[in-house]
Amino acid sequence: MPMFSSSINVPVVAACDLEADAHETFAWYRRSFPFIALDTGGYVVLRHGDVARLMHDPRLQATEIAMPAQAGITQGALFDIFAHGMLTANGEAHARRRSAVSRALAGQVSEQFRQHMRRAAQGLIEDCYARGRLELVSGYAEKLPVMALASLLGVGDADLLAFMQYVYAMNAFFRPKPTADQVAAAEAAGSWIRDYLDGLLADAERGRSHGFLARYAEFAGQERLSRLEALVQIVQLIIGGTESVRTALVAQIAHLMTNRDQWRAVCVDPTLVGKAVSEGLRFEPGIAGAIRVSVAEIEIDGLTLPAGQLVLLSSLSALRDETVFDRPNVFDISRPNLELSRLVFGGGAHRCVADVMGRIELEEALLALVERLPWLRIDGLPAFHGHMFVRSVGECWVCWE
Numbered sequence: 001m002p003m004f005s006s007s008i009n010v011p012v013v014a015a016c017d018l019e020a021d022a023h024e025t026f027a028w029y030r031r032s033f034p035f036i037a038l039d040t041g042g043y044v045v046l047r048h049g050d051v052a053r054l055m056h057d058p059r060l061q062a063t064e065i066a067m068p069a070q071a072g073i074t075q076g077a078l079f080d081i082f083a084h085g086m087l088t089a090n091g092e093a094h095a096r097r098r099s100a101v102s103r104a105l106a107g108q109v110s111e112q113f114r115q116h117m118r119r120a121a122q123g124l125i126e127d128c129y130a131r132g133r134l135e136l137v138s139g140y141a142e143k144l145p146v147m148a149l150a151s152l153l154g155v156g157d158a159d160l161l162a163f164m165q166y167v168y169a170m171n172a173f174f175r176p177k178p179t180a181d182q183v184a185a186a187e188a189a190g191s192w193i194r195d196y197l198d199g200l201l202a203d204a205e206r207g208r209s210h211g212f213l214a215r216y217a218e219f220a221g222q223e224r225l226s227r228l229e230a231l232v233q234i235v236q237l238i239i240g241g242t243e244s245v246r247t248a249l250v251a252q253i254a255h256l257m258t259n260r261d262q263w264r265a266v267c268v269d270p271t272l273v274g275k276a277v278s279e280g281l282r283f284e285p286g287i288a289g290a291i292r293v294s295v296a297e298i299e300i301d302g303l304t305l306p307a308g309q310l311v312l313l314s315s316l317s318a319l320r321d322e323t324v325f326d327r328p329n330v331f332d333i334s335r336p337n338l339e340l341s342r343l344v345f346g347g348g349a350h351r352c353v354a355d356v357m358g359r360i361e362l363e364e365a366l367l368a369l370v371e372r373l374p375w376l377r378i379d380g381l382p383a384f385h386g387h388m389f390v391r392s393v394g395e396c397w398v399c400w401e
C-alpha cells in the first residue's frame with residue numbers, strides 16, 4: 001500500500017519499486033493519477049497528453065545546476081556540462097548555445113552520413129562474422145554512435161579507440177546509480193574529452209578542417225559563445241548522441257528477435273525498418289524523459305503539482321499510456337499511430353537537436369543486420385535499467401551459427 005503525500009493527495013512511490021519494474025509501476029499508478037511523488041523527492045508526470053503538453057509549459061524550467069548540486073558536485077568538467085550546456089540552460093543562454101549547434105548541424109546529416117553509417121555497421125558485422133556470436137552492446141550498439149560522432153567531428157582513426165573509451169567512461173556518470181569510482185573516472189574522462197575537442201576546434205578555426213566543426217566554430221563566434229561554452233555544447237552532443245542510441249539500438253533488435261514474425265517481416269520487406277525503429281523507441285526508450293523544475297504551481301486533472309520541485313516528464317510512462325496506445329505492452333511495428341513515439345525526442349525548446357541523426361543511425365544499424373544476418377538469434381532479452389533520465393542496458397548476446 002503506497003503512502004500518500006498529505007498536502008496534495010498523490011501516492012509517494014518508492015524508487016526501489018521503479019527500479020524493479022518501471023513499466024509495471026508506472027502503469028499501475030497512471031490509471032488513477034496524472035502524477036506521483038517519489039520517496040527520493042520530486043514528482044513524475046505519467047500520461048501522454050500531459051507529458052507532451054508540459055514539455056512546452058514555461059512553468060517548468062531547465063534545471064541549471066540543481067542536479068550536480070544535489071550530488072555535491074560544485075566544480076570540474078562534469079559540473080561545467082550542467083553549468084554551461086544547452087540541456088540544463090534557460091532563456092537566452094539556451095537559445096544561443098542551441099542555435100550554434102543546430103545551425104552547424106543543418107545539412108551535415110545527409111545521404112552521405114547515411115552511407116557512412118551503413119558502411120560502419122557493415123564493417124562491424126564483417127569484423128565478427130566468422131565468430132558467429134556477438135555481444136550486441138559492446139560489439140555493435142556502443143560503437144556505432146561514437147563512430148557517427150567521430151565522423152561528424154573529424155576524429156581520426158588513430159584516436160577512435162581512446163575517444164570511445166573516454167566517452168563511455170564520462171557517460172557512466174549520467175547512467176542510473178554511478179559508483180564513486182565511476183564518478184571519479186567520469187570526471188577525468190570529461191577533462192580528457194574537453195582537451196581533445198579543444199584541439200579539434202582550434203584546427204577548425206585555423207581552417208584545417210571542413211564540415212560540421214568548421215561551421216560550428218563560425219556560428220559559435222556569431223552567438224558569442226565563450227571557449228568553455230563552445231566546448232561544452234560538443235560534449236553534450238556526445239553524451240546525448242551516444243547513450244540514447246546505444247540503448248535504443250539494443251532494444252529494437254532484441255524485441256524484433258523475440259517477436260520473430262516481425263523480424264521476418266522486416267527481413268522480407270526492409271522498408272519496414274523505419275516502423276521498427278519507431279516502435280523500438282516507444283517500447284524501450286533510451287532516455288526516460290525530461291527533468292525540469294517547477295517555478296509555479298501547476299494543476300493537472302484537479303491535483304496541484306507544487307512549485308519549487310524537480311519534475312520528471314516521463315516519456316517512459318507516456319509511451320505506454322493505454323489510452324493512447326492499444327495493447328501498450330505488446331511490441332508491434334504495425335501500430336497505426338507509431339508517429340506518436342516521437343515524444344521520445346522530447347518537445348518544446350529542448351526537443352532533441354539531433355533526432356534525425358539518431359534515427360538514421362538506428363535505421364542503418366538495423367538494415368545492415370537484416371541484410372547480412374536474417375537468421376540472427378538472441379540468447380535472451382537484456383535487462384533495461386533506469387527511470388529518470390539516461391537509461392542503461394545489460395549484456396545481450398546474439399548468434400548466427
Ligand code: HEM
Pocket residue numbers: 086087088098236237238239240241242244245248285286287289290291344345346347349350351352353354355357358359
Ligand atoms: C534515439 C536517439 C535519441 C533520443 C531518444 C533522444 C532524446 C532526447 C530528449 C528526450 C531530449 C530532450 C531532453 C530534455 O528536454 O530535457 C534530447 C535533447 C538533446 N539531444 Fe537527443 N536523443 C537522441 C539522439 C541524439 C543524438 C544522436 C544527439 C547528438 C548527436 C543528441 C543530442 C541531444 C542534445 C544536445 C540535446 C539537448 C537539446 C537542448 O537542450 O536544446 N540526441 N534528446
